Amino acid sequence: MRALVAGAAVPTGFDARAVAATQTALLRKRAEDVARTWPRLAASAGPGQWARVFSAWAAGRAPQGSLRDGWDFARADPPRDAAARRELALRELLWAYDGETAPRPRRGPAARLHAGELLLRWRGRALTYRP
Template sequence: MSGLADRQRALVAALVAGEDVPDGFDSAGVLATTAALRRKRAGEVARAWPFLAAAHGAAWPRVFAAWAAGRPPNGSLRDGWDFARSHGADLPELAREELAGREARFAYDGRSAPVPRGRVGAWLSRLRPGH
């Protein structure tokens, strides 16, 4: 692996997974970019989980960013699902209903992509390795 590839991998890990800023990069710039990426991620999750985001009001970007720190992105559906599950009984009613609706329509183990429930979902899960 080249030195450049290793530096790029380290930079991406710092930007999205909370790893240390690699030597040779401007820490303030990396931290500002990390904050912007978390705000963007919060917006994407809010579009996929509108009641979950609305339950937190104007604090949503901050609350989500705090939760997302150190967690690499898994897509807005999974990120919202993991966030909602991590808050459990503390979720407001509409957010709990939104989560319950997703739980009813999809099987999600917290590790791999959600799979639709029912005949089609069962068929698809047999096609996927590890299921």
């Protein structure tokens, strides 16, 4: 299993080509899962590029779930697209994530200014205000 998802060596007796094909398929599926959770981040990679870009980053990293994988990717390669940056800012408003433990919902009201837009968290929801 570690050879398939975490970059470990292929165990003796296994067909390396079959393992590589399975790795590729699992990375593609993982990229699709992350794209459903982070649609703007995936779109920021460019048309038809998300699976390739994400798979290159994810190869050798154990999966942590689509929310956390997308967040780690966005922190490692900050999005240049405004919509993807806003998506990340909204996640950071609603969720607490330290990069080590699983993200958890934040509690209580909060406000952030992002690119001239006021982001508010109230009762677990994100509200936005553009002056």
